[in-house]
Amino acid sequence: MTAPALIGAGPACERLTEWRPAEGRDAIVRDLKFRNFAEAFGFMAEIALVAEKMDHHPEWSNVYNRVDILLATHESGGVTERDVRLAEAIDRAAAKGLRP
């Protein structure tokens, strides 16, 4: 399987209004804040399943109700359509439970 084609963080973020380019590498990031830890971890579990099925995993960190996510395609050295698809799944799941 060849590595997916690079599209780059800039063009990806034109399509993903909630995401911004990472600093210092070709990747996209989004920071989320939920109402509490239970909602944050429920979101993480849903995305873990989506990611495992896509075989494309996020770099993410969690502290209580916050989840910070960075997406890039390792074997391509930057942002690809695969990241856009995972970002869109994240946006759909996050829309259900973000802190108002």
Place this chain on the structure above:
Amino acid sequence: MTAPALIGAGPACERLTEWRPAEGRDAIVRDLKFRNFAEAFGFMAEIALVAEKMDHHPEWSNVYNRVDILLATHESGGVTERDVRLAEAIDRAAAKGLRP
């Protein structure tokens, strides 16, 4: 710690419009259908955290996008306020992702 006071499945279901009394025992049940397995399991993860914090756990089963839940308070022999509180948390979490 004394066991919580029984309120019974009938009175509980008057307050919980989405729940119905179980057959054959004093318990309340609700069957949920999500869009897919990832959403169903994300919901289960959120409720697992809520339940562990309350130290009050559901009897539940899952097949793909379906989650069937039964609540009762073992040491009281039936439905108590503890079940109503867990049911309300389940209703809030489920509202985010049920299949339309």
Place this chain on the structure above:
Amino acid sequence: MTAPALIGAGPACERLTEWRPAEGRDAIVRDLKFRNFAEAFGFMAEIALVAEKMDHHPEWSNVYNRVDILLATHESGGVTERDVRLAEAIDRAAAKGLRP
């Protein structure tokens, strides 16, 4: 995609020493007991990811530290190699945390 070939619960259980045929349908079952709810649900999360990646999901129920699992391949009408593979993954994951 054609449905996987039936192998049947009996032959499957000859290869899976911890599993037994279900009653009333061609399926295999295993009942697990963990030390507590946290271990039971951690196991369920690991298996949820394995199942989603295989696109083959268990019928399972949970009460506190117990997890009861039934496997069958719906589109084949019984037990197939797909169930054996998921059962083997379950056995490996369960071996880490069962109650002694």
Place this chain on the structure above:
Amino acid sequence: MTAPALIGAGPACERLTEWRPAEGRDAIVRDLKFRNFAEAFGFMAEIALVAEKMDHHPEWSNVYNRVDILLATHESGGVTERDVRLAEAIDRAAAKGLRP
């Protein structure tokens, strides 16, 4: 509820052989590597439940099979017995599934 008494990262790490003091703040850290993402996330789900029950949450990040954890008690401004207890629970859970 008063904040738990500080014990400090140094004394804590004398009791926790797998942990080391964080750089730049009074906290303890451990980096874990599992066999794959499913095992890493199953571990995270178990610890999420333990943490929610203790009402004491980790700062952690995950990339595929790696989970990096930092523990400190926010309201105490550093490492307390609460962190040692959570670290011990993490060590027990991690012992089940680390990559050899």
